[in-house]
Each structure stands twice: as C-alpha cells, then as structure tokens.
Amino acid sequence: MVASQHPRDAASNMTLHHEGYRIAICTACQQCVVPGVGVKRQLREHHRDWTLALRKDIVAYCASLSLAAPEKVQHPGEVGQFIDGLALxxxxxxxxxxxxxxxxxxxxxxxxxxxxxxxxxxxxxxxxxxxxxxxxxxxxxxxxxSPEVRAQANREELGETIQRLLDEGRRLDREELKSASRASNEQLPTDNTPWTRKTR
The missing domain is CATH 3.30.160 (Double Stranded RNA Binding Domain)
Incomplete structure (x- = not known):
C-alpha cells in the first residue's frame, strides 16, 4: 500500500521552485506561475481537473516561497543553462x-x-x-x-568526475603502500631486541 502524500509534498511536486531565479514552475504547464493572484488564476484556468484541496495547497505553497514579480526576474545571460521544468x-x-x-x-x-x-x-x-x-x-x-551540447557537457563532466575519483584512488593506494612500508620498517627494529635475540 502506498503511503498518502503530505499536502505540501503534493503541492511541491506540482511546482518546481528555483531559488536562484526566485520562480516557481508549474510542472504541468512547464512555465512559471505569477506570484499572488496569478497562481490562483493559472490553477483555475488550466487545472480545473485538479482537486480543490490540491489547488489550495499549491496556492499556500507558492505563497510560502520568496518569488519575484515577473518584471523583476533575472533571465539568463547570452546562452544560458537550460532551466529544468521549463519547456524547450x-x-x-x-x-x-x-x-x-x-x-x-x-x-x-x-x-x-x-x-x-x-x-x-x-x-x-x-x-x-x-x-x-x-x-x-x-x-x-x-x-x-542545445540538448546535444548539454549531453556532451554532462558526458565531459562525468568523465572528469571519474578521472578525479581514479586519481584519488591512486593517491590513496600510494599512501597506503607508504604507510605499510613504514609500518614494516618500524616493526623490524622491535623484533630485533635483546629479548627476542635471546629467545630465538
């Protein structure tokens, strides 16, 4: 049996909050909601099939966020990163x-x-x-x-991450060998004590 979802969780699943841009994106419409009465209007005009309780939860959730008015939203620069949730x-x-x-x-x-x-x-x-x-x-x-450029960047980033992990693994292996060698060298003098020489 699936556990029931907390109303706030359901509302946050229907809207994607981007703190950096101070926007909330309706995941169904793939566009930002206008803060305040714009949220109610969008829900009323585009999502009448959603339950009233869910729509109220979404309004309350959006009201709890620090959202910028549309004219104050900073758009990406020249060629921006793809913004998750928005239509491409x-x-x-x-x-x-x-x-x-x-x-x-x-x-x-x-x-x-x-x-x-x-x-x-x-x-x-x-x-x-x-x-x-x-x-x-x-x-x-x-x-x-473009999706191709993003995919290439993701592949390159993944490759760089793998390379960093491999380099870190090699570094740790070298440290472990040094530590084992040092321990071995330190062990020998303790084995060569007068007591061990007499008991052999």
Missing amino acids: HRGWKCKACTYCCVSESNMAEHSKGRNAWNKRRGNQWRVAFVQTMFAGPRRRYFEVL
Missing part, C-alpha cells in the same frame, strides 16, 4: 542582439524594425534552442544550450 522550444536568435522567439516571421519583423533588415541582406538570425519563463504578455524568450 526550437526557435530563432537575432545575430545582432539577444532577442529570441519561436516564430521566424516575428524574427523577420524584429530584424526589419531594429536592424533595417531586408531579404537581400540574408537572414540576420539563426536557429537556437529557447525557453521562456512566463506566458502571454510577459513572454520573453532566451537562448539555452
């Missing part, structure tokens, strides 16, 4: 600035207005993996590392 999109990144979006026509409009772009100049943007924290008018995409 294949989108577009402007070559002249940090603007990102998921629609190539929006990118063309951006380039026309900001970069005086025209078709003869060729695309002033490139394909990128992007995420956004909020939906609707607060939507602002930012570039993140």
Whole structure:
C-alpha cells in the first residue's frame, strides 16, 4: 500500500521552485506561475481537473516561497543553462542582439524594425534552442544550450568526475603502500631486541 502524500509534498511536486531565479514552475504547464493572484488564476484556468484541496495547497505553497514579480526576474545571460521544468522550444536568435522567439516571421519583423533588415541582406538570425519563463504578455524568450551540447557537457563532466575519483584512488593506494612500508620498517627494529635475540 502506498503511503498518502503530505499536502505540501503534493503541492511541491506540482511546482518546481528555483531559488536562484526566485520562480516557481508549474510542472504541468512547464512555465512559471505569477506570484499572488496569478497562481490562483493559472490553477483555475488550466487545472480545473485538479482537486480543490490540491489547488489550495499549491496556492499556500507558492505563497510560502520568496518569488519575484515577473518584471523583476533575472533571465539568463547570452546562452544560458537550460532551466529544468521549463519547456524547450526550437526557435530563432537575432545575430545582432539577444532577442529570441519561436516564430521566424516575428524574427523577420524584429530584424526589419531594429536592424533595417531586408531579404537581400540574408537572414540576420539563426536557429537556437529557447525557453521562456512566463506566458502571454510577459513572454520573453532566451537562448539555452542545445540538448546535444548539454549531453556532451554532462558526458565531459562525468568523465572528469571519474578521472578525479581514479586519481584519488591512486593517491590513496600510494599512501597506503607508504604507510605499510613504514609500518614494516618500524616493526623490524622491535623484533630485533635483546629479548627476542635471546629467545630465538
């Protein structure tokens, strides 16, 4: 029989809290909840099928967190790390600035207005993996590392960790050999005492 889950545990499973960004992500929607009444609104509009008790627990849980207002949330820099819990999109990144979006026509409009772009100049943007924290008018995409780059980085990190462990194991083996050798050398003089010489 499965033990019943504490309401706070259930609520924290439905929302992913990132302290560094001061955001809470709805794991079902894969986007941030807006603190305060935004949490209630999101639950009412998108998760009516969840029990009222669970929704109340989520509201209480989010109220207990130190969440930043959407306009105060710090987005990642140039190419940020993938933020767990947020949806990953294949989108577009402007070559002249940090603007990102998921629609190539929006990118063309951006380039026309900001970069005086025209078709003869060729695309002033490139394909990128992007995420956004909020939906609707607060939507602002930012570039993140591609899944392939993240996987490669994870493999390299794992390789480095394994190498560190192997190096540490070799160091400990050397220390143990030195210690055993030292103990052996220290043992010999005690065996060669006048008492042991007479009793042999």
